[in-house]
Amino acid sequence: MKQRILLFLMLIGCVSLSAENKTPAYQITGQAVEQNSGKTIPYATVTLQTDSAKTIKKISCDVSGKFTVPVNEKRKYTLILTALGYAETKVAVEVTETKTEVGKVNMAEGTVMKTVTIEAQKPLVKVDVDKITYSIEADPDSKTNNGLEMLRKVPLLAVDGDENITLNGQSNYKVLVNGKSSSMMSKNFKDVIKSLPASSIKDIEVITNPSSKYEAEGVGGIINIITVKKTLNGYNGSVSTGFDSRGSLNGSVYLTTKINKFGFSARYYGNGYKQPGSYGFSNSTNYKSDQYYQSLYDYKGTSNGYSNGFSGEASYDIDSLNLISMSFWGHLGGNQSDNTSTALMTNTAGALTRYYENLSNGKSTYGSVSANIDYQKTYKKPDKSLTFSYKIDANPNTSNYTNRIDSCINYTPYSQKSIRDDLGQEHTLQVDYYDPLTKMHQIECGLKAIFRNNSNNSDQYRNDTLRVDQSNKLNYDQYIVGAYAGYVFKLKKFTAKSGLRLERTWNYGTSTSDSVVKFTNRLFNLVPYITLSYQIKPGKTVKLSYTQRLQRPGVWYLNPYVNNTNPLYISYGNPHLVSEISHSFEAGYSMFTSKFSLNTSLNASINNNSIERVSTMDSSGVTTTIYKNIGLDQNYNWNSYLSYRLGSKFSLYGNGTFSYAKYEARSGQNLKNEGFGFRGSLGFNVSLWKNASLNGNGGYSSPYIYLQGKSSGYSYSSIGLSQYFLKRKLSLNISVSEPFREKRKYESNSKGDGYTSHSEGYYYTRTARIGISYNFGKMDVSVKKAKRGISNDDVKSGGSSGN
Numbered sequence: 001m002k003q004r005i006l007l008f009l010m011l012i013g014c015v016s017l018s019a020e021n022k023t024p025a026y027q028i029t030g031q032a033v034e035q036n037s038g039k040t041i042p043y044a045t046v047t048l049q050t051d052s053a054k055t056i057k058k059i060s061c062d063v064s065g066k067f068t069v070p071v072n073e074k075r076k077y078t079l080i081l082t083a084l085g086y087a088e089t090k091v092a093v094e095v096t097e098t099k100t101e102v103g104k105v106n107m108a109e110g111t112v113m114k115t116v117t118i119e120a121q122k123p124l125v126k127v128d129v130d131k132i133t134y135s136i137e138a139d140p141d142s143k144t145n146n147g148l149e150m151l152r153k154v155p156l157l158a159v160d161g162d163e164n165i166t167l168n169g170q171s172n173y174k175v176l177v178n179g180k181s182s183s184m185m186s187k188n189f190k191d192v193i194k195s196l197p198a199s200s201i202k203d204i205e206v207i208t209n210p211s212s213k214y215e216a217e218g219v220g221g222i223i224n225i226i227t228v229k230k231t232l233n234g235y236n237g238s239v240s241t242g243f244d245s246r247g248s249l250n251g252s253v254y255l256t257t258k259i260n261k262f263g264f265s266a267r268y269y270g271n272g273y274k275q276p277g278s279y280g281f282s283n284s285t286n287y288k289s290d291q292y293y294q295s296l297y298d299y300k301g302t303s304n305g306y307s308n309g310f311s312g313e314a315s316y317d318i319d320s321l322n323l324i325s326m327s328f329w330g331h332l333g334g335n336q337s338d339n340t341s342t343a344l345m346t347n348t349a350g351a352l353t354r355y356y357e358n359l360s361n362g363k364s365t366y367g368s369v370s371a372n373i374d375y376q377k378t379y380k381k382p383d384k385s386l387t388f389s390y391k392i393d394a395n396p397n398t399s400n401y402t403n404r405i406d407s408c409i410n411y412t413p414y415s416q417k418s419i420r421d422d423l424g425q426e427h428t429l430q431v432d433y434y435d436p437l438t439k440m441h442q443i444e445c446g447l448k449a450i451f452r453n454n455s456n457n458s459d460q461y462r463n464d465t466l467r468v469d470q471s472n473k474l475n476y477d478q479y480i481v482g483a484y485a486g487y488v489f490k491l492k493k494f495t496a497k498s499g500l501r502l503e504r505t506w507n508y509g510t511s512t513s514d515s516v517v518k519f520t521n522r523l524f525n526l527v528p529y530i531t532l533s534y535q536i537k538p539g540k541t542v543k544l545s546y547t548q549r550l551q552r553p554g555v556w557y558l559n560p561y562v563n564n565t566n567p568l569y570i571s572y573g574n575p576h577l578v579s580e581i582s583h584s585f586e587a588g589y590s591m592f593t594s595k596f597s598l599n600t601s602l603n604a605s606i607n608n609n610s611i612e613r614v615s616t617m618d619s620s621g622v623t624t625t626i627y628k629n630i631g632l633d634q635n636y637n638w639n640s641y642l643s644y645r646l647g648s649k650f651s652l653y654g655n656g657t658f659s660y661a662k663y664e665a666r667s668g669q670n671l672k673n674e675g676f677g678f679r680g681s682l683g684f685n686v687s688l689w690k691n692a693s694l695n696g697n698g699g700y701s702s703p704y705i706y707l708q709g710k711s712s713g714y715s716y717s718s719i720g721l722s723q724y725f726l727k728r729k730l731s732l733n734i735s736v737s738e739p740f741r742e743k744r745k746y747e748s749n750s751k752g753d754g755y756t757s758h759s760e761g762y763y764y765t766r767t768a769r770i771g772i773s774y775n776f777g778k779m780d781v782s783v784k785k786a787k788r789g790i791s792n793d794d795v796k797s798g799g800s801s802g803n
Contacts, residue, residue: 004568027098028068028077028102029100031105033065034049034109042539043061043539049077051075062539063591067735072336072755076092079102081107086108087108089105089106109519113775124765136203147201148165149339151204154726156641158641165190174577201226205226207222237256238774240252242772244770245766248274263313264313264314265314270306275302276342277383279761284583287754289621299339300340300364307333309329310329311329322745326374327371332367333367335364341358356411363400364397364398364399365397367395372389372390373390374389379710384434384436386431386433389428390430391430392427394421395424397420400417415464417464419458420457421458422455425452425453427451428449428450433446441488442488446484448480448483450478451479453476455474456472456473456474456559458473472512473512477507491618493534493536495531495532495534499529500526501529503524505523509558529549540590541593546722550697559572560573568621570624573626577629580629583605583607595644600640600641603636604634612628612663613626613751614751614752617752633664635697637659638659639657640655641731642655649689651686653683656681660677661705672707673706673708694720696717699717714744716737716738717738722734731774734774738765746763
């Protein structure tokens with residue numbers, strides 16, 4: 001293992017040396033300063049032009065106004081320095097040596113007169129109290145790159161070897177388009193952004209502290225894609241395909257077009273996947289039983305499946321102040337699995353007391369359809385807007401599982417079949433109003449109404465006879481009415497943002513099996529939000545914030561359907577669950593230059609009614625799992641993210657989280673657990689030769705702590721190579737996940753009232769992938785979207801009661 005790690009580090013070192021050897025041979029250096037006072041001008045934009053006025057490079061100065069512009073040949077150039085509030089400054093320079101120093105470049109404050117207007121070009125990076133904006137439009141690389149490549153340049157964002165995108169080291173973030181939720185972006189962000197030409201993107205905003213406008217669910221941050229709003233006609237598209245070493249295939253088609261006032265984009269993708277066999281075992285000790293004292297369960301299985309989907313957006317410009325836009329998204333997939341397992345039990349003397357084999361297979365389908373329409377009214381006053389939105393979602397799911405128990409000792413053989421049919425529907429209406437009153441004062445407010453209906457029909461047959469006591473019909477309705485208001489105050493370097501969100505929830509459910517269970521509850525949540533920010537100096541900011549977060553239980557947590565496909569492990573939901581409510585505190589510091597970025601924060605989350613999985617074991621050795629609002633959770637984290645860019649050839653990024661978690665249950669079972677944890681990753685991207693780049697990523701996570709135990713830690717790594725052809729229209733990508741390890745081991749230890757349990761699982765992880773993509777067409781526009789709209793992210797999803 002040490003030799004493999006050493007080999008990986010040597011590879012990175014060789015790649016770094018390769019990048020250094022390919023660094024341009026000449027450099028132009030200098031510093032932007034104010035003409036009268038001599039103060040440095042941070043983050044001024046430096047544009048390099050040839051003597052024929054052709055722009056070949058554009059960079060931003062660092063926090064002290066210093067800049068270094070790499071060039072490839074000796075010749076005469078013109079440097080153009082621009083910054084907000086300053087007049088454009090031009091410097092003629094002739095490169096004759098390896099390093100050409102232009103010294104301090106004096107920039108005069110810009111003035112506006114009746115007949116002459118001096119304008120500043122847009123800087124590459126802009127910092128606000130709660131967001132960082134990177135101007136894709138001002139970067140010359142946007143003419144050839146796609147959207148995913150440009151994300152690597154954005155502060156606080158990282159793209160690993162598998163093209164997974166993280167914000168400030170976290171994968172829990174929202175993606176918006178022009179300030180509103182986009183279903184196609186939220187479901188398959190990396191695929192969509194990769195197929196999107198960077199020339200259609202104006203800015204990328206990284207919002208690290210969402211305001212009260214957004215749902216109270218715990219969002220780690222927001223990536224807001226601001227699209228270009230030009231009126232040119234044309235079209236743009238791409239096709240791609242790929243396969244991996246397991247025999248999986250994928251393909252996609254993307255098309256965007258603009259005809260006068262009407263814009264439209266659509267995308268289709270499809271893939272089939274194969275999962276190699278997995279295997280594992282678990283053993284447990286039952287202190288409540290002498291006859292079934294020890295249990296050993298082992299399994300092995302395979303699975304394969306498919307998925308395909310479509311997405312689209314359309315817009316119509318009624319006039320310059322009124323816009324109608326819509327988007328839709330849908331997917332359909334399925335999988336099939338085959339598993340075999342054995343279970344045996346022994347008494348305290350070690351003698352066999354029970355044995356059986358379980359042969360199971362299953363098929364399932366899952367789907368989703370989502371659509372929304374928005375009407376946006378803007379005003380002559382910049383950024384002032386009024387938006388009306390409607391959104392509809394539907395999620396059908398079906399499953400059919402069979403299992404056969406035979407070869408039994410002291411156990412009755414049987415065959416069993418479980419059939420499920422689920423449908424979730426959601427309707428949302430929303431109104432948003434935003435008004436920047438003055439430079440010091442801004443307000444926003446809105447109303448929202450949500451109606452959700454979830455229906456579930458599950459039938460279970462034992463030896464071809466319907467079991468009424470194990471079958472269930474669930475109908476669950478939820479009504480939510482919400483309102484929010486926010487206020488922003490800005491005074492020089494100090495900014496305060498505050499807001500309040502009110503939410504009223506009504507839940508009605510009926511569960512019908514051999515008896516009828518009805519449950520209702522009404523919830524009222526008042527969610528405050530406040531953030532205080534102070535800019536120490538340009539590029540360095542400190543902030544404090546407090547808010548509440550809530551998560552409502554999804555249908556998987558509520559459904560009382562009993563899943564006993566494995567007779568030793570039974571699980572079901574709890575229809576009486578209520579929403580989790582947590583208090584969140586954060587203190588953060590951020591600084592960045594054109595080469596180095598750092599964001600670090602301390603945060604704490606306290607929850608007094610978290611939804612926890614609670615497992616118990618009876619005297620026969622059967623483990624039963626249910627969900628309850630019994631958690632007293634405390635989580636403390638120190639998060640840090642940093643990135644470093646060496647010219648345009650090499651970039652390095654990393655993040656780390658140190659955490660302490662404490663869990664305790666109010667169930668009277670003396671359940672509690674606590675411990676420290678760490679998660680970290682390191683990645684790089686380097687240009688090798690013309691239109692080729694190499695990237696790598698690796699990380700480690702320590703054991704995860706939960707109420708009744710902990711899971712094992714794990715590590716991961718990947719490496720990839722990209723090559724472009726045909727003026728960057730055709731790309732070839734090759735990558736390998738887990739190049740140094742064929743399979744991964746997963747362990748878990750838990751304990752409860754009268755039992756302990758240990759399990760191990762092994763999964764094949766090494767995968768090689770090849771992908772080909774081709775971009776066609778020419779257009780400088782993307783479909784316009786309303787700036788504000790619907791974003792539902794309040795439901796706690798997951799659970800195992802239904803699977």
